[in-house]
Amino acid sequence: xxxxxxxxxxxxxxxxxxxxxxxxxxxxxxxxxxxxxxxxxxxxxxxxxxxxxxxxxxxxxxxxxxxxxxxxxxxxxxxxxxxxxxxxxxxxxxxxxxxxxxxxxxxxxxxxxxxxxxxxxxxxxxxxxxxxxxxxxxxxxxxxxxxxxxxxxxxxxxxxxxxxxxxxxxxxxxxxxxxxxxxxxxxxxxxxxxxxxxxxxxxxxxxxxxxxxxxxxxxxxxxxxxxxxxxxxxxxxxxxxxxxxxxxxxxxxxxxxxxxxxxxxxxxxxxxxxxxxxxxxxxxxxxxxxxxxxxxxxxxxxxxxxxxxxxxxxxxxxxxxxxxxxxxxxxxxxxxxxxxxxxxxxxxxxxxxxxxxxxxxxxxxxxxxxxxxxxxxxxxxxxxxxxxxx
Numbered sequence: 222x223x224x225x226x227x228x229x230x231x232x233x234x235x236x237x238x239x240x241x242x243x244x245x246x247x248x249x250x251x252x253x254x255x256x257x258x259x260x261x262x263x264x265x266x267x268x269x270x271x272x273x274x275x276x277x278x279x280x281x282x283x284x285x286x287x288x289x290x291x292x293x294x295x296x297x298x299x300x301x302x303x304x305x306x307x308x309x310x311x312x313x314x315x316x317x318x319x320x321x322x323x324x325x326x327x328x329x330x331x332x333x334x335x336x337x338x339x340x341x342x343x344x345x346x347x348x349x350x351x352x353x354x355x356x357x358x359x360x361x362x363x364x365x366x367x368x369x370x371x372x373x374x375x376x377x378x379x380x381x382x383x384x385x386x387x388x389x390x391x392x393x394x395x396x397x398x399x400x401x402x403x404x405x406x407x408x409x410x411x412x413x414x415x416x417x418x419x420x421x422x423x424x425x426x427x428x429x430x431x432x433x434x435x436x437x438x439x440x441x442x443x444x445x446x447x448x449x450x451x452x453x454x455x456x457x458x459x460x461x462x463x464x465x466x467x468x469x470x471x472x473x474x475x476x477x478x479x480x481x482x483x484x485x486x487x488x489x490x491x492x493x494x495x496x497x498x499x500x501x502x503x504x505x506x507x508x509x510x511x512x513x514x515x516x517x518x519x520x521x522x523x524x525x526x527x528x529x530x531x532x533x534x535x536x537x538x539x540x541x542x543x544x545x546x547x548x549x550x551x552x553x554x555x556x557x558x559x560x561x562x563x564x565x566x567x568x569x570x571x572x573x574x575x576x577x578x579x580x581x582x583x584x585x586x587x588x589x590x591x592x593x594x595x596x597x598x599x600x601x602x603x604x605x606x607x608x609x610x611x
Contacts, residue, residue: 223257236570369568
């Protein structure tokens with residue numbers, strides 16, 4: 222099998238929303254189409270980068286696409302191919318370390334290769350992954366939660382509650398909101414404001430803290446993280462997400478000593494080695510904490526498989542992994558490899574957020590379509606963007 226064509230484009234995902242650290246007014250995404258041929262058979266796989274990182278047009282054009290062009294792909298017994306040699310070709314002449322942006326570019330192409338191999342095998346990606354790596358066992362559905370609660374101009378508690386009501390009406394029972402987004406405000410005032418917002422959402426959820434996640438997006442230092450942690454403890458929240466800089470492992474360990482409930486982090490770690498450092502030095506607890514590595518941002522599934530192997534070796538179950546990004550690639554991985562669930566973006570990051578149009582959410586669970594590949598063709602607004610590259 223051989224790669225015969227690769228095309229790329231840049232698509233905006235701009236929005237007026239913001240989290241505690243960045244706004245998304247100029248955010249973009251790379252979209253790629255990779256065509257693989259095998260005699261009379263061919264398939265085009267699609268990929269894009271997850272939100273929070275910008276399009277990688279230059280890296281794709283100058284380094285990674287040229288290394289893939291004409292690449293031979295070893296066939297697999299299921300009718301597809303093995304993407305690992307293509308991944309190795311992309312990483313040829315790349316030094317270790319420096320995972321910030323090239324991991325995103327490689328992840329975009331890796332996603333397209335897995336889409337293509339599943340299409341050639343005439344299997345949904347989740348089924349192909351279960352057959353190749355999980356003894357044929359796939360979950361019947363995936364747990365998902367509605368990520369929202371972003372800041373935007375003029376948004377108050379009333380608007381936040383109306384947003385959360387919409388998510389509940391869509392079938393979600395667990396939701397996530399942003400906190401820590403009052404820059405320049407004294408800590409005690411910012412904390413008081415966030416507690417008011419949290420208690421309002423909890424009221425909508427019947428007071429059940431296990432149905433609410435809060436996300437700081439890495440804004441806090443240790444003092445603020447501990448102060449918020451102490452204030453959040455009585456609510457028993459589903460998790461306290463990314464309270465600290467993602468690479469400050471020792472400070473995570475200190476927070477974990479004081480905060481008894483789940484901490485979630487990892488969406489901004491982009492390699493198996495960085496993930497391993499978090500596990501070794503971050504003080505996280507495998508019985509409760511949540512790992513959010515996003516395969517679209519961290520060199521793709523080839524690297525994610527290595528990360529899962531590392532986690533098992535350190536006593537962590539794949540069920541502790543709930544990938545960031547709210548995209549169909551991670552959802553297929555979650556179902557096929559037995560992860561703990563997946564993020565969902567019902568209202569933001571269009572057209573990249575969200576799943577197939579014909580897969581309703583029921584009690585924060587979603588079933589997978591039985592369509593070859595990742596299933597982009599079942600999401601009309603996203604496939605309209607991809608079809609132009611095909």
